[in-house]
Amino acid sequence: MYGVWTVGxxxxxxxxxxxxxxxxxxxxxAAFGVAVAAAEVLRxxxxxxxxxxxxxxxGSGNNGGDALxxxxxxxxxxxxxxxxxxxxxxxxxxxxxxxxxxGGRVGIADRADLVIDGxxxxxxxxxxxxxxxxxxxxxxxxxxAVDLPSGVDPDTGDAPGAAVDAAVTVTFGARKPVHVLSARxxxxxxxxxxxxxxxxxxxxxxxxxxxxxxRLPGPADDKYTQGVTGVAAGSATYPGAAVLTTGAAVRATSxxxxxxxxxxxxxxxxxxxxxxxGSVADAGRVQAWVAGPGLxxxxxxxxxxxxxxxxxxxTCVDADGITLLARYPELWDRRDxxxxxxxxxxxxxxxxxxxPLGISLGVDRVAAARALASRLGVLVLLKGNATVIAxxxxxxxxxxxxxxxxxxxxxxxxLTGLVGAALAAGGDxxxxxGCASWVHVRAGxxxxxxxxxxxxxxxxxxxxxVREAVVAAGR
Ligand SMILES: NC(=O)C1=CN([C@@H]2O[C@H](COP(=O)(O)OP(=O)(O)OC[C@H]3O[C@@H](n4cnc5c(N)ncnc54)[C@H](OP(=O)(O)O)[C@@H]3O)[C@@H](O)[C@H]2O)[C@@H](O)CC1
Ligand SMILES: [K+]
Numbered sequence: 020m021y022g023v024w025t026v027g028x029x030x031x032x033x034x035x036x037x038x039x040x041x042x043x044x045x046x047x048x049a050a051f052g053v054a055v056a057a058a059e060v061l062r063x064x065x066x067x068x069x070x071x072x073x074x075x076x077x078g079s080g081n082n083g084g085d086a087l088x089x090x091x092x093x094x095x096x097x098x099x100x101x102x103x104x105x106x107x108x109x110x111x112x113x114x115x116x117x118x119x120x121x122g123g124r125v126g127i128a129d130r131a132d133l134v135i136d137g138x139x140x141x142x143x144x145x146x147x148x149x150x151x152x153x154x155x156x157x158x159x160x161x162x163x164a165v166d167l168p169s170g171v172d173p174d175t176g177d178a179p180g181a182a183v184d185a186a187v188t189v190t191f192g193a194r195k196p197v198h199v200l201s202a203r204x205x206x207x208x209x210x211x212x213x214x215x216x217x218x219x220x221x222x223x224x225x226x227x228x229x230x231x232x233x234r235l236p237g238p239a240d241d242k243y244t245q246g247v248t249g250v251a252a253g254s255a256t257y258p259g260a261a262v263l264t265t266g267a268a269v270r271a272t273s274x275x276x277x278x279x280x281x282x283x284x285x286x287x288x289x290x291x292x293x294x295x296x297g298s299v300a301d302a303g304r305v306q307a308w309v310a311g312p313g314l315x316x317x318x319x320x321x322x323x324x325x326x327x328x329x330x331x332x333x334t335c336v337d338a339d340g341i342t343l344l345a346r347y348p349e350l351w352d353r354r355d356x357x358x359x360x361x362x363x364x365x366x367x368x369x370x371x372x373x374x375p376l377g378i379s380l381g382v383d384r385v386a387a388a389r390a391l392a393s394r395l396g397v398l399v400l401l402k403g404n405a406t407v408i409a410x411x412x413x414x415x416x417x418x419x420x421x422x423x424x425x426x427x428x429x430x431x432x433x434l435t436g437l438v439g440a441a442l443a444a445g446g447d448x449x450x451x452x453g454c455a456s457w458v459h460v461r462a463g464x465x466x467x468x469x470x471x472x473x474x475x476x477x478x479x480x481x482x483x484x485v486r487e488a489v490v491a492a493g494r
Pocket of ligand 1: 078
């Protein structure tokens with residue numbers, strides 16, 4: 020698990036560190052880290068360092084100062100360095116002097132093996148200004164971003180205009196939200212500045228965390244004790260949603276999965292291990308229900324959702340289930356107040372539910388997810404390229420922006436099944452949902468293997484993803 024801190028938190032910690040270190044020392048440490056990473060990228064991409072060409076895009080602040088100092092360190096390793104000053108009269112004085120001392124040039128960029136983006140860092144506000152945006156839109160070489168990709172908001176990951184698409188970002192002291200919320204950050208490396216940081220604002224699960232938390236069968240377990248997942252999904256029109264949601268739960272645990280709904284025949288024929296019935300009332304005992312994918316929004320679907328919410332176990336509500344909750348808020352009265360409810364909306368479903376409550380999605384997805392979680396007293400998993408999982412008390416996990424292979428039909432149904440299985444297995448619901456999301460992302464990557472994939476293949480990749488996590492945890 021690693022933490023993510025807001026710009027405000029990092030600034031405060033940096034101020035304290037600046038006060039106890041000699042002037043310029045933190046910047047040189049940061050810039051040295053940039054130079055080391057740049058040399059690595061040059062070696063990986065061109066086979067060497069000496070004689071390679073690096074262009075620095077230098078803005079008016081300390082981010083530009085970092086780039087200039089990094090240019091100075093790269094010059095010492097025989098790299099040809101050219102600095103493009105976007106605000107020549109405000110360029111960092113010591114950094115520019117150091118670059119010039121070591122033989123770096125200032126001028127117009129020509130061909131580059133690597134561009135170092137020092138346009139703007141933590142003081143970034145709004146879209147890039149015209150000249151910077153123009154440079155960014157013409158970039159052809161791979162980019163190493165200093166602290167964060169310019170053009171992306173540090174706290175929300177939003178890119179309101181032209182923005183750097185970094186291969187690598189070297190950040191300082193701590194990861195900030197941009198590094199997990201925007202895929203434009205590329206591969207993120209952190210240079211330690213010895214900052215004294217408070218509790219993180221967000222947390223990110225890693226393979227070993229998931230492997231430690233995932234429920235594995237022990238010698239005393241049978242099919243019931245590992246947590247039975249109930250699935251109320253699918254309809255005559257959408258039997259596939261039932262098959263995918265149920266399948267994800269089947270693949271995620273060795274315990275039992277029950278299905279209740281109109282697609283019982285389809286589910287049985289694809290997953291013979293599932294106990295399938297026509298209604299929630301006949302389904303038998305489960306430790307968690309999932310409801311919603313392909314369920315429909317008619318009166319019967321409404322009754323199904325009410326039955327699930329009142330069943331006295333944790334519930335995950337997705338897709339049509341969310342639409343029903345938005346349309347018929349009285350369904351909340353059916354909820355067992357002692358049981359956790361997880362909602363897994365995409366943006367439109369989020370808006371359907373949140374806007375009547377005065378909560379809009381906007382660019383700050385973390386704030387929006389937290390607001391809805393707190394307002395409804397539920398756990399909200401807001402799907403997106405980066406997935407945000409917020410609890411009513413504010414604890415928040417993020418599954419970082421990664422590959423887009425999971426943007427495929429039925430992918431959400433798979434996630435719902437995984438969440439159900441993780442909830443049924445017990446433990447801290449936030450951790451359970453975070454683990455389900457991690458497995459979903461990883462299964463998506465394994466299923467794709469660099470080429471287009473589909474939800475059924477993602478379902479089949481779930482055991483491989485769980486195995487990776489379990490191995491990482493040394494179990
Ligand atoms: N503090 C520390 O301990 C350490 C800090 N370090 C480094 O300092 C960085 C923060 O530096 P910083 O605060 O000097 O500002 P920075 O981000 O370079 O911005 C420069 C100026 O750009 C402008 N600008 C704003 N928005 C813009 C836009 N959209 N498009 C174009 N321009 C825009 C705005 O100037 P304005 O023109 O508005 O006057 C702003 O002042 C941090 O990210 C890290 O790299 C490291 O050395 C480690 C130690
Ligand atoms: K930058």
